[in-house]
Amino acid sequence: MNLIISNSSGHPIYEQITDQIKACILSGELSEGQALPSMRALARDLHISVITTKRAYEDLERDGFVVVVAGKGCFVAPRNLELMREEKRKQVEQILEKAVEQAKAASISLEELGEMLSLLYED
Amino acid sequence: MVLQVKEIHKQYPQFLLDKISFELPEGAIMGLIGENGAGKSTTMRIILGMAQADSGSVSIFGHEGVTEQDRAQIGVVFDELPFNQTLFVSHLGKVMQGIYPNWDQQAYEEYLVRFRLPDKKELKDFSRGMKMKLSLAVAMSHHARLLILDEPTSGLDPVVRAEILDLFLEFISDGKRSILVSSHMTGDLERIADYITLIHQGRVMLSKNKDELIYGYGIARADRQTLAAVDSSLVEAIQDGPYGSQALINDRVRFEREYPDILLDRLNLDEMMVMLCRNEVHRQ
Numbered sequence: 001m002n003l004i005i006s007n008s009s010g011h012p013i014y015e016q017i018t019d020q021i022k023a024c025i026l027s028g029e030l031s032e033g034q035a036l037p038s039m040r041a042l043a044r045d046l047h048i049s050v051i052t053t054k055r056a057y058e059d060l061e062r063d064g065f066v067v068v069v070a071g072k073g074c075f076v077a078p079r080n081l082e083l084m085r086e087e088k089r090k091q092v093e094q095i096l097e098k099a100v101e102q103a104k105a106a107s108i109s110l111e112e113l114g115e116m117l118s119l120l121y122e123d
Numbered sequence: 124m125v126l127q128v129k130e131i132h133k134q135y136p137q138f139l140l141d142k143i144s145f146e147l148p149e150g151a152i153m154g155l156i157g158e159n160g161a162g163k164s165t166t167m168r169i170i171l172g173m174a175q176a177d178s179g180s181v182s183i184f185g186h187e188g189v190t191e192q193d194r195a196q197i198g199v200v201f202d203e204l205p206f207n208q209t210l211f212v213s214h215l216g217k218v219m220q221g222i223y224p225n226w227d228q229q230a231y232e233e234y235l236v237r238f239r240l241p242d243k244k245e246l247k248d249f250s251r252g253m254k255m256k257l258s259l260a261v262a263m264s265h266h267a268r269l270l271i272l273d274e275p276t277s278g279l280d281p282v283v284r285a286e287i288l289d290l291f292l293e294f295i296s297d298g299k300r301s302i303l304v305s306s307h308m309t310g311d312l313e314r315i316a317d318y319i320t321l322i323h324q325g326r327v328m329l330s331k332n333k334d335e336l337i338y339g340y341g342i343a344r345a346d347r348q349t350l351a352a353v354d355s356s357l358v359e360a361i362q363d364g365p366y367g368s369q370a371l372i373n374d375r376v377r378f379e380r381e382y383p384d385i386l387l388d389r390l391n392l393d394e395m396m397v398m399l400c401r402n403e404v405h406r407q
Contacts, residue, residue, distance in 0.1 A: 007314075011335075012334065012337075012338045014334060040150070040295070040297075040298060041296065043292055043296075043315075044289070044293060044296055045290040047285070047288065047289065047292070047314065047315070047333075048314055048315060049152065049314065049315050049316055049317045049333060050150065050151065050152075050292075050295065050317055051151070051317035051318070051332060051333060051334055052333075052334055055334055097361055105314040
């Protein structure tokens with residue numbers, strides 16, 4: 001697993017970690033039941049504070065991607081299809097949001113945008 | 124809690140340490156920041172029992188007061204290397220063996236190798252970086268559960284500092300041991316500290332989870348009138364300049380929602396300190 005962290009983006013480091021681990025789980029790179037590195041080992045290897053990796057893991061657990069077993073560690077949660085779908089839906093929504101922003105800035109109407117979307121979808 | 128400082132109060136002739144309180148949990152690193160003379164070193168000396176407070180208490184390892192047994196489990200690094208300057212590192216090992224009941228000679232020798240600290244060389248001929256690494260090697264070779272470090276990396280180059288920071292993360296990786304480190308290297312603390320405590324003129328101005336601070340606060344920049352109009356409950360301090368002003372904002376999410384058009388920069392500890400400590404800054 002690769003975790004590429006930017007120090008200078010506005011994006012909090014714990015969010016970057018959470019997002020990237022989620023992506024690994026969704027893509028199958030991390031498989032169901034697989035153990036994640038301990039949050040302390042992760043902090044050491046990324047040269048960051050434990051409180052940051054702790055937050056990342058807590059958010060992953062909150063969103064249903066991992067299960068924290070006290071005394072044992074952190075494991076990838078069983079594949080929950082609805083969860084995966086919801087996550088993908090969120091990602092698409094974010095991309096569409098950007099498209100809408102730029103369309104508005106370029107005075108492209110909703111109608112035009114809709115047409116573009118239909119054409120692209122049919123490809 | 125590994126360390127609990129409760130309302131430490133001490134009146135000096137020219138200075139007052141005013142009800143200092145903060146807590147350091149197990150397996151955590153707390154960065155203590157503040158101007159020189161703010162009271163950081165004094166607080167640390169009181170924690171170690173090297174000075175007595177007028178009132179308040181210090182709890183270490185879950186009980187009040189510091190016993191001899193506790194001291195054996197606390198590793199200390201203060202600025203001056205407190206060792207005889209004509210010693211070799213091997214002599215130092217023998218001296219420490221006589222002082223610390225839990226002295227781990229093997230661990231010490233491993234650190235000497237790891238830090239490339241040569242034997243048969245008098246301490247007075249060591250560079251500043253080497254002296255610092257030696258102090259840390261000693262502090263970490265007697266099974267300490269708590270490290271109390273006063274400016275352990277000042278004057279050191281970035282390469283050595285990175286090495287030492289990794290060492291800190293390694294030290295706390297068992298989840299039981301903790302580090303209290305006072306430092307001006309705020310960039311380092313931003314990366315590896317779990318908690319930040321700011322001491323200013325003898326008082327704790329804030330003591331917070333590092334991520335909540337760095338990502339929860341922010342620095343807003345705009346012209347004076349715009350910032351003056353911001354809800355004062357969001358503003359900790361405002362600093363005016365000839366070409367614009369900046370404000371220390373304590374709730375990034377709320378600020379971005381209510382004032383989306385005002386530039387809000389990520390917090391950095393240096394700027395935060397200047398805004399909270401500098402005299403000509405208006406604090407709310």
